[in-house]
Amino acid sequence: MTTSVPFAEVIGDPIAQSKSPLIHKFWLERLAIKADYRAHHVASAELADYVEQRRADPAWRGCNVTLPHKIDIMDLVSDPGGVRDKIGAMNTIVRQEDGSLIGTNTDAAGFLAPIADSDWSGKHAVMIGAGGAARAVVFALKQAGIGQITIIARSGLKATGLLMQASVKGSVLPMDAILPKADLLINASPLGMTGKPPLEVDLDPLPADALVYDLVYAPLKTSLLRAALKRDLAVVDGLDMLIGQAALAFELFFGTTPPMEHDAELRKLLTA
Numbered sequence: 001m002t003t004s005v006p007f008a009e010v011i012g013d014p015i016a017q018s019k020s021p022l023i024h025k026f027w028l029e030r031l032a033i034k035a036d037y038r039a040h041h042v043a044s045a046e047l048a049d050y051v052e053q054r055r056a057d058p059a060w061r062g063c064n065v066t067l068p069h070k071i072d073i074m075d076l077v078s079d080p081g082g083v084r085d086k087i088g089a090m091n092t093i094v095r096q097e098d099g100s101l102i103g104t105n106t107d108a109a110g111f112l113a114p115i116a117d118s119d120w121s122g123k124h125a126v127m128i129g130a131g132g133a134a135r136a137v138v139f140a141l142k143q144a145g146i147g148q149i150t151i152i153a154r155s156g157l158k159a160t161g162l163l164m165q166a167s168v169k170g171s172v173l174p175m176d177a178i179l180p181k182a183d184l185l186i187n188a189s190p191l192g193m194t195g196k197p198p199l200e201v202d203l204d205p206l207p208a209d210a211l212v213y214d215l216v217y218a219p220l221k222t223s224l225l226r227a228a229l230k231r232d233l234a235v236v237d238g239l240d241m242l243i244g245q246a247a248l249a250f251e252l253f254f255g256t257t258p259p260m261e262h263d264a265e266l267r268k269l270l271t272a
């Protein structure tokens with residue numbers, strides 16, 4: 001569809017569940033920018049045609065990319081930042097004025113934003129899951145100087161590949177392993193998400209100053225975070241990362257930073 005109003009969108013299959021339109025529209029309205037952001041369903045077989053069609057539309061500023069396209073999209077756009085080698089997944093495509101398309105990944109920086117004030121150099125992180133989001137987490141933690149990462153995953157092969165690709169020191173454990181002592185525990189699996197089984201893990205081995213970070217944002221207070229709060233551990237929920245990655249994409253699409261002073265209102269809207 002060609003339209004003269006500038007717009008961006010999020011593509012995926014399924015896509016109706018995406019919170020991205022709510023976030024970007026909230027910021028566009030607050031800044032009184034005349035532009036649109038919407039959800040657009042794209043099946044895997046349609047991805048290449050979608051990209052070619054949008055490339056020709058100067059009103060299209062770009063798109064966020066969610067499951068299942070984060071890997072396949074890398075073959076269809078240019079990669080000046082070396083995201084393919086560094087992370088292995090893209091979540092944001094930006095159209096340049098000449099119609100060229102640049103792919104990037106804002107998940108990594110979005111993940112790190114809420115914990116960037118702490119010093120992670122030499123520390124030990126344990127991460128559950130080894131999928132697309134986990135790739136961005138490993139890259140971000142490496143950037144932050146993490147000492148080692150233990151990945152707990154049902155596919156040991158995937159987890160080992162992730163550590164090797166990122167050249168990060170670490171090890172891999174099966175899903176039923178006892179949690180090792182760690183400074184940071186991250187859930188990068190869908191366990192605990194509405195409609196999925198809860199993440200059952202005994203937090204006893206974590207020291208009192210450990211941080212527990214759940215990427216899941218629906219529900220916001222997952223069973224993992226509830227268990228961590230019961231032990232008085234510091235926690236970060238998935239909404240911080242969701243808003244953080246969206247903020248970086250918003251700037252790339254619309255050329256201005258979002259009004260973060262309305263964050264509390266936005267969080268309320270997203271959890272309503």
Ligand code: NAP
Pocket residue numbers: 067107110128129130131132133134153154155158175188189190191193197215216217238239241242243245
């Ligand atoms: P993904 O690519 O499908 O990866 C999911 C990972 O979890 C895979 O390693 C998968 O194992 C594992 N897994 C799935 N079901 C499992 C189960 N029942 N038991 C054990 N392991 C299981 O998904 P993703 O994009 O990485 O997303 C993961 C989670 O992060 C989702 O809940 C998503 O909503 C959330 N997320 C949040 C943000 C945010 O901004 N807050 C951003 C991205 C993702 P296999 O490899 O064996 O399939």
